[in-house]
Amino acid sequence: MRGAALAIGVIACLVGCGEAPALAEQDAGVEGIQDPIPPTPTAAVVMTPCPPGWREHRVLEDQIVCEPWADDRAPTCAPSELALPGTGCAPIDGERGCPEDGWPRDLPVGGVIYVRPGAVDGDGTRERPFATIAEGVTAARAVGGGRGVLALSVGEHDVGAGVRLVELRGIAALRGACATGTVVRNASTESGTAVLVVTPGQTMELGDLHLIGGRSALWVTSGTMVRGSRLWLEAPAGALRLDSRAGFEGDHVRADGGQVRADDVPYAVWLRAGAQVTLRSSTVSGGGPGAIGADYRTGDPVPPGTRLLVEDSAIVDTPLGITGVIDEITVRRVAVERAGAGLLIVPGSRAELVDLRGRDVAPAAAGDPDVFLSVFGQATLARVYLSRVQKVAIGALRIVVEGPESRGRIGGADVVVDEAPGGTENVVAAGGHIELERARVERAAGSAFEVYDDGSLTLRDATVIDTALEENDGDALEAWDGGRLDVARARIVRPGRNAVQVADDARATIVDLDVIGGIGVGAQCTGECPPDAPPTLVLERARIRDASRFGLAAIDANVRATDVDLQDIVRSGQDPTGVGVLAYHGTIGGERVRVRGAASLGAAALRGGRLAIAHLRVESTRAETCDSCAIPAGDGLMCAGGGVLALREFEVSGSPRAGMTAAFACAAPELARGLVHGNAIGLLTDDRVEPSLFRGIEVRDNGTEFQTTMLVVDPPPPAL
Template sequence: MRVDSICYVDGVLCAKLGLSALLCLFSFTVSLCAASLLGCEDPELPPNTYVPRHDAGEPPCAPGQLRGMSGCVSVGVQGCTGDSVGEDGLCRPALERCSPGTVPTFDGGCLEAGIPGCAAEFVEGGGCHPTMAKCPEGTFAVPQRGCISIDGPDGCGSGPWGQVAEVPGDIHVDPSYAAGGGDGSRDRPFATLAEALSAVQADGRVVLAEGEYDEPVEISKPIELVGRCASRVVLRGEQSDPSGNVSAVWIHDVEGAGLRGVSVISPSIGLFVQAAEVSVRDVRVTGASGSGVVVALPGASLELSRSLVQASWAGEGTGDQWTSVLVLSGARARLTESALVDGTVHLRITSEAEGVVAEGNLLEITPQQAETTAPVGVILEAGALQLDASALVHHRLGALVTGASAELTATRSLFAAPPEGVQEAGDVVVEQGARATLEGSVLSGACDAQLAVAGAGTAVEVSGTLFQGAAAAEVGRLGYAVEQRGGALSLSSSAVRQAGDAGLVVSGGTFSARGVVVAGTRARPIHRDRAAGVLVRGARATLASTVVLGAHVAGVAASQGAELELTESLIEGTRPEERDSTGGVGLLSAASARIAVQRSAVLESRVAGMLLLASPSTVEDTLIQGVESGTFSTLSAGGQMESVSDLGDGLLVLRSTAQVSSVQAEGCARAGLLFGDSDGALARARSTGNRFGLVVQGTRAPELSQDNTFEDNQESDHVTEGALPVPTSAAPAP
């Protein structure tokens, strides 16, 4: 036994035991006298460590449990298996064994997120990161296929017709044929497209030899236009429909038309599909302004595959608007294994479009264009978009889903904002009553918010998704993984790794999380009053089976009338980067409407495990352990800086009504439990191995039941008229 502990026990025994008990312990007190010769008058306090004990007559609880009202109660995340359960019986996800592109699970495994079956040339840092920069000239990037040729799998071949095999009904065109008397055969082709389009029969094909065709293409019968290959066949004419839409290729009022193996240079619209069903494959569409592909009107349907749609701005760009693919007015579209590159908007769906499916595509802004525009990957204003195994790379905004008739389903996809950060960058924004489902995806890059949710009626569900690297977009700007300003957001089986100032920020609407890991925030936050693993302001949030690790100011923070429920969760390692820095509170609440904590654990904090100020609270069946001494700096109501040093409390309740039961506080540098001018009730609590067990101070005090246990504390088990310094505000100083 340490000398200082012997000295402490001597004093406690004299104060607590009656005469008969002291006589029985005479021999023990003799030994204490010997200890006094070793310096008991001014003992050094032992470190913040404690070996839990159990009450006499009661069997000890298993690791990861504490004694509640009806026996041993498990705390923290439940249902864990394998290596996720530590020696202390608490569940922690195996972060160190999961690669950067995966989500740690509570059964010791790692859940794959992002694009599956990634092409080898795009695998980077454990994840799939397709980009045009990794592909040679004449090819484009497709996430699961790699770098594929713009000329398709068969290439250009040789001779006028390349690899295009002749079939009955073909009509041929060769602009270099000068012999005259063309009849559309291979030997005597027509010299112009107009002749071929007039001669071809329904279900036939017009086959184009190498060359530039400076004439418009209008198709209104079920035919296919087939070029030798996209790099050698160019369509660059223009025409106007009755509404004044100018296009190079206009396909309308037909079922079963097709386009293959050509390049289209857009005068305003490259390919215009109007009330027609069209299949497009191995095609390149370029232009400086306007739209690459437009699909419009009820009955219109586009199948686009293995194609490249790219803005052709010269140098640093002209600043003109370019939309790669526009779907509107009741039309449908399916995009597969294609690349939409540069421009201002890659895919826009509006005006009650019936539905769009995009599978295995790349939507990218290349570095040379990123600084000249504010590009958006997807704008979904009406209709439904199903996005799968696709990559949206280096947009200022990856996807904007807006309006009550818009619905996004994104699975196994990558949203990657520029890693160096641009102002107001984001991966996904859902607003104004829209709906969105994100599953098995990755959101990354330097963003103001990787996922932003706002507006009444907006509903978002996220599962199996990884948020990583949400540093602020630029110096002096905040950076969040998720920011919710309204609507309803449900987050499950997901992870936030290395967020910016905060992992999850909820300032409006209702939020729920289950099976979520938030690991790491910015070591030096820009605004400490807006820094936390999870930050709830004036909103309702429910956190269940949630793990918050390595935050710096606060693990979980609630304020401004927030309602917070924390159940079967773990908050661990909340500390500032430097010992004399402010912050380090596991759960911090200031002027919240309601706080409810059940069956949770708050471990290894600095300053306080839980700090509840002016917040009606209920804390039940919860473990608070290992709080270091530290400084907490706040802003008072008058805006004055206030610093309180040498805090180190387990549960710090200030000016609140708190119902506390079956709470165990141990290993705290100052008080295990401290009620400052607060009332409520304290029942079956256990405070051991702290400097003080329970401290009550101020004019209000909680009701204490007879089943509380305050023992083995270093200086005093129970202080009834304390005067320890405490903060008057719980708002961290910015």
């Protein structure tokens, strides 16, 4: 968040305390205070069963994730190998390698034309092959009916000097002997060149080939379908190019795009509008702007149906994994590693991401996306594990393009973000909308889950462990600038800053919250908040332990708290700290609240703040001192500066100073059926406070029941 942690000002007791007369006409009786209902435990993220070949890995002792590699990173494979999740480095030719006779395996009985580099006086038979691909293509066309098959032997096949491309038309298949041994090369890299181009109106099979050079290694034109297997494609400006309405289905494909980043250098796998690509058991790397992307030329029609399916594959060593004007993106069992960013889902695109592993991701150049998964369209997630992401992990974002604005939407379940050291946010709805079940962020810098810019964030079973302060961020759950946060079941351990922060005109509802450490839970106006729309937090069934500064706070904000248990709130930072429940110019209402072991004050209403709680129990407030602490500590309840205590069915005990303190300008309390007992002083009031205001409570069994002195409690505005 772009603000500061919640804080309160200074309280001072300027005059020593003396004896005061007992209160008159006190109403006694506490009929039975109800303790808070404990929160429902948070369900763990479910990443298992792992995909075949992936291994189980335990994260921070209690979370199992699935790793696609034997080590903790993607392997660096040999040029002739594929990096395959669940397998590791695998030869592109598989176990069989190149055939001993140098010819493709499993060829049909008839209609095959053979080509071997350097052959002399050929007629296209196996015994007397042609020497060039051009001769072979002409002969294969002559087979008729589009049934001809072109068979290339092991060796270097050059398309020839000055040849822009080899056009494959009117044949059924082009087969090499093996991808590591059958090389087809085009030395030209000028615009419009390729090694092979498959022309319109046909379906063709390609296999066991290594294509090198051209502007694109393989160019599939409109209206054509190519099925490829064991293909190694290399080109400085796009390994595979598909024109509008072209199709490609490939397995065991290695597509290496150029590493040069320039405006005229396309993606390694480059789709035009309406193209459809399927990649299975493949590896894609490089590409000017990224590995896989779709765009269209100005003025071209944009037919619907651009689709991408990637399964059991790796995308590595690239500025960006997947992006572009793709109607449907499906990713299953894929690793994206050593990349500048992962996926950018543009307006109008829909993505389904299942068993996605992202790691070692950091922007490589100025202007690169600073989010691993940027969603301006729609994305559905299932079992997504991201680690070592240097910027934002997941973002549903808002963008204004021609026409109406677009707000990204993310849904799904089972997401883990781990070891994310360089960002200010991890999962963020910045104008977009996120709805996740079972999500976990741990060992990450910045805020874990954040919503702003009128976005919405809905979480069911969220876990946050060990976030670190980064700039002004580090909250576990944060909403500001009109954001809407809705959480059911959350476990938060050692956040870098606030466990929950609701600011400005944001609203949050959190049910079943368990917090250990951090700076507590609160709502605060950090700027100019509309009077009719202050920050609002609804908190139900919460347990907050070992928080610093405060446990629950409303500062120029409204909080509704039901079934909240606060324990061992410690002092830290600017005085006063160690406050269990604080209403500072804000309102905290609710029922069944318990405060135990607060280091300074159990509960306080200051500067017009209002505590309106039924069934409040404050116990064993401590009086911790420190070198910089200037305020008295050890009071169970305090009101001052126009603060209001509106309590019904409450009990205060075990305070080392006063069970209840009412300083000058404490507004008329609204008390019913209260019990103050077992404190050093039962009721401590300023001598200008009318004791009769405190009817409705029973004060007994304290060291001193009633005492009056001159109290000045004048906290300044919170430090922002």
